[in-house]
Amino acid sequence: MAEVLTLGFTQEDLIKGCIAGRRDAQEVLYRYYSPKMFGICLRYANNYHSGEDILQEGFIKVFNNIDKFRGEGSFEGWIKRIFINTAIEHYRKSTNHSGHAELEKANFKQVSEVAVENLATQDLLKLIQKLSPGYRTIFNMYVIEGYTHKEIAGKLDISEGTSKSQLARARNILQKMVKATNG
Amino acid sequence: MNGKINIDNLFKAAFEDFEAQPSSEMLDNILGDAFDISVQSSFEDFSLPPSAYIWENINDAIPTAADKVLSTSFDEFTAVPPIHLWENISESIHSEADKLLNNSFDEFAVTPPAHLWENISDSIPSEVDHLAVSSFDEFAVTPPVGMWASIQEELNVEENFDSKFQEAFLAFEAQPSEHILDNLLNTKFDTGVRRAFMRHEVSPQEAVWDRIKPYVRFGPSIQRHLPTLRRVAAVVLCLLMFTFLYNKLDRGGIIDIVGTNPDKTKTTTKKDIEPTIPIQNEEEQPLKSIFEDNDTEGIVSVEKQPVNNETPEKNTNIDQRFTSKSPLLSVKENNRFDLSATSSVPPVSTVNDKAVLLSSTFSTTVTPTENERTEELISSVSNIEISELETYIPGTIISQTDWNNLELPETPALQGFREDYLVESNLMDMGEDSDLAKMMLSYKGFYLSSSFSSFYSRIYNDAVRESLSEDPLDYLVDGGVSFGIGAGYQLTPNFGIEAEVTRTNLSQSYRELTEQTVFNSASSLKTTYLYIPLSFKYQLSRSNSMNRRIPRTFSTVLGMHYGKLQSTQTIEERPIPEDAFIQQELGVFTGLDYHFYFSPNIHVTLGGRLAAGTDFEYLSAPFEAGTPYNVQAGVRIGLNYRFATRKYKWDRGIY
Structure with a gap:
């Protein structure tokens, strides 16, 4: 039996409703998935409003392409990929890769997961948002979404080596900020 | 039976005097034989008919005549076995070819490739090897003099060599390379971050949904192509608007001059006319009406009379020669245009070489009582076929007139005329190009x-x-x-x-x-x-x-x-x-x-x-x-x- 998401709608109902252009189905789908997706958007954005822009753009894409979802795999995963791609597009539009050069290689002691756990997610989010767009995107894709360097290189049109080095720098900077926040 | 008895008697007689003490064993035998004999004699005449089934069994076992016939009938019997039986048998029997094949390989020999032997020979110890090995059989090198002494010294000092090693590594510490530590710590850091965002959700503001809604009005199949449809619709709309406006503006120019636009020329109606109509000067000469003679070729003299401020100041008369089969205009000798008291036709004037039908003049030359008759006459104008009109209006004269700027009074009677006129005027004002048009x-x-x-x-x-x-x-x-x-x-x-x-x-x-x-x-x-x-x-x-x-x-x-x-x-x-x-x-x-x-x-x-x-x-x-x-x-x-x-x-x- 299909999982009932909310208001008696199953996932299948929602998809069919959205394909038919039904506003109630669209709204239910939005209400159900928007908190999760907004979390993703905020991680890729440098501030709250940019996150909202990505969210808006992503949902418009979801609704306008929902008939292309073939039911293979998780629907949430499909939506999530659209949002990540939208965030990447947003990053590509808003900046170029020269921004990476602004950060020098950090040289400091590592911080462990304990230090990270001491931070609230919101604080950590703020720290991630402070990263430059390129670092932030690569860090999110590798660390949180679990993309490989090869996949990241393909999506961002950069080399694998660049992806690795950018990730290392992003991680170093973030660790430094975490350490500073923890005192 | 009697015989036996005689023997007994004989024995008795023979041994009548005989006395011998028989052994006890003999006596037993004698007694035993006697028993046997008595048993035998008792069964001598014994007979018993066998059971019937015994004969049946015996009878079954004895071959009958039929059996004998049957057995003899198969004496000459032979049967040819099926072919495949022989094939099966022949396959398992070595044929001559097999034998030949076997024999042909008796002398078969193939020389192995040279490198095979080289490989083999490499692995076989050669004479040199043997020599080398054997040469070391007796080989011995005397270690340096001090070596044994030093070993002995060590052994003497440290009785337990293993414990020495253990002690040596007891306090051993090695710093791992930096990148190993980094990797370990980075992995932990990544895990921490990933865990922190595992269930991270943030509810967006309500306004976001409001912003999304306009973009998802329809289903995806329509919505995706909406931008394209919009562009096409915009182009079509622009073309339609352009066509419409072009048409409207072109016509509007004329209509405004005619009097529909109150800003330019006030629309003249019967009601409007009445207060401003001056009384026609009775002393003036009566007008000669062209309606009196349909074939009259006359001169239309048009005079502008200053009735209101909007009337052009320039007073220029034009002559328009034409013949008409229908009553149309009347001509006054003093170049005044009028309707000879019975007709009402819009007078024409020219301003800057543009013909103008002066509604004001028209208004001033009619009396209220004449107005109705005037409209009747004008309505007859609308019934004139444009082709007829064209026939009687030489193109040279028409081409000198700016018909586009011709002003006509706005009256119901002229409405039909104007519509036809607008279409035909496009042809009439063309001069040479009108032919192509x-x-x-x-x-x-x-x-x-x-x-x-x-x-x-x-x-x-x-x-x-x-x-x-x-x-x-x-x-x-x-x-x-x-x-x-x-x-x-x-x-x-x-x-x-x-x-x-x-x-x-x-x-x-x-x-x-x-x-x-x-x-x-x-x-x-x-x-x-x-x-x-x-x-x-x-x-x-x-x-x-x-x-x-x-x-x-x-x-x-x-x-x-x-x-x-x-x-x-x-x-x-x-x-x-x-x-x-x-x-x-x-x-x-x-x-x-x-x-x-x-x-x-x-x-x-x-x-x-x-x-x-x-x-x-x-x-x-x-x-x-x-x-x-x-x-x-x-x-x-x-x-x-x-x-x-x-x-x-x-x-x-x-x-």
């Missing part, structure tokens, strides 16, 4: 056409898309071209039909929307169709540029087309079966054409077309999901030749 607007007959089109094309076809990729695809902008020839027939000056045969190339590019290839993969395919469009054209009844040497006009086009797939060109590594495309197409199209008339025979057409069609198979439900469509939107240029003969032109005054 006449031709253009009055042609009826055949024409030939050729065309070239360039357009934006879309192939909406799920079967093609699915054959191309298992991943979702998005459409990209792609185009096509078309060449065609055709023939048409102008049924009326406005309405015509046209049929064409066109060879059309439709292309479609796609972009993969999957996770991996959202940005960088594009695929395209091309098809060729043979189309036969049948169009119905409605041409506007007036030219958009009558005062130019190249008249132009609009026509709207509506039609339907039949198309047949000729060929397809797909991506090499992703072949698509040809039957996935629309094989036989039926569609509709619409458009606008703008014609440039360079001569009575030749005109060029620039136009736009929007066409869509689907396969015959889907005609029963053309709007269901999954129905394939071929869509084209683009521009076309055409060259047309009309069969306007010399006689045709002559008849219409075109030389």
Whole structure:
């Protein structure tokens, strides 16, 4: 039996409703998935409003392409990929890769997961948002979404080596900020 | 029995005197024999008939005569065994060939390749090896003198060598390389971050949904193409607006002068006239009316009278010579225009060489009681055929008058006249070019056409898309071209039909929307169709540029087309079966054409077309999901030749 998401709608109902252009189905789908997706958007954005822009753009894409979802795999995963791609597009539009050069290689002691756990997610989010767009995107894709360097290189049109080095720098900077926040 | 008894007696007699003590054993034997004999004798005559079944059993075991016949009948019996039996047997028996084959290998020998022996020989110890090995049999080297002493010394000092090693590593510490530590710590850091965001959710503000809603009004199939539809609609709307405004402005100029625009000339009505009508000067000479004689050739003298401030100051009279079969205007000798007390006709004046029918003058020359009669007379003007009017108005005179700026009073009676006048005026004010305009607007007959089109094309076809990729695809902008020839027939000056045969190339590019290839993969395919469009054209009844040497006009086009797939060109590594495309197409199209008339025979057409069609198979439900469509939107240029003969032109005054 299909999982009932909310208001008696199953996932299948929602998809069919959205394909038919039904506003109630669209709204239910939005209400159900928007908190999760907004979390993703905020991680890729440098501030709250940019996150909202990505969210808006992503949902418009979801609704306008929902008939292309073939039911293979998780629907949430499909939506999530659209949002990540939208965030990447947003990053590509808003900046170029020269921004990476602004950060020098950090040289400091590592911080462990304990230090990270001491931070609230919101604080950590703020720290991630402070990263430059390129670092932030690569860090999110590798660390949180679990993309490989090869996949990241393909999506961002950069080399694998660049992806690795950018990730290392992003991680170093973030660790430094975490350490500073923890005192 | 008696015998036995005699023997006994004999024995008795013989041994009557005999006395011997027999052994006890003998006596036992004797007694025993006697017992046996007595038993034997007791069964001597014994007989017992055997049971009947014993004979039956014996009888069964004895061969009967039939058995004997049967056994002899098989003495000469032989049977040929089946062939395969021999084949089976022969296979298992070595044939002569087998034997020959076996023998032929008796002497068979193959010399192994040289390197085989080299390999083998390498692994076999050679003489040298043996020599070398044996040479070390007795080899011995005396260690240096101090070595043993030092070992002995060590052994003497440290009794337990192992414990020495253990102690040596007891306090051993080695710093791992930096990157190992980094990796470990980074992994932990990554894990911490990942864990922190595992269930991270943030509710967006309500305004975001409000911003999304306008973009998702329709289903995805419509919504995706909405920008394209909007662009097409905008272009069509602009064209329509342009046409409408162009038409309206052109007419509006005249209408305003006539008096519909209160800013320029106040509309004169009966009610408005009354307070301002001056009494006609009775002393003036009566007007000579042209209505008295229909064939009168007279001079219309038009005089402007300053009634209101808007009347032009310049007082210039013009003479207009004309003959009229109908009562139209009256002429006054003192160059005053009037209706000779019985008629009311708009007077005409010229301002800056422009003819003006002065409503004010008109108003002043009629009395309220005459006004009704005036309207009756004017209404008769509207019944005059323009062709008749044209007949009696020499073109040379008309061409000197700026008819576009001719002012007419706004009266119901003149309304019909004005409408006809507006159409015909387009011809009349042309001078030399009016000939071509006449031709253009009055042609009826055949024409030939050729065309070239360039357009934006879309192939909406799920079967093609699915054959191309298992991943979702998005459409990209792609185009096509078309060449065609055709023939048409102008049924009326406005309405015509046209049929064409066109060879059309439709292309479609796609972009993969999957996770991996959202940005960088594009695929395209091309098809060729043979189309036969049948169009119905409605041409506007007036030219958009009558005062130019190249008249132009609009026509709207509506039609339907039949198309047949000729060929397809797909991506090499992703072949698509040809039957996935629309094989036989039926569609509709619409458009606008703008014609440039360079001569009575030749005109060029620039136009736009929007066409869509689907396969015959889907005609029963053309709007269901999954129905394939071929869509084209683009521009076309055409060259047309009309069969306007010399006689045709002559008849219409075109030389």
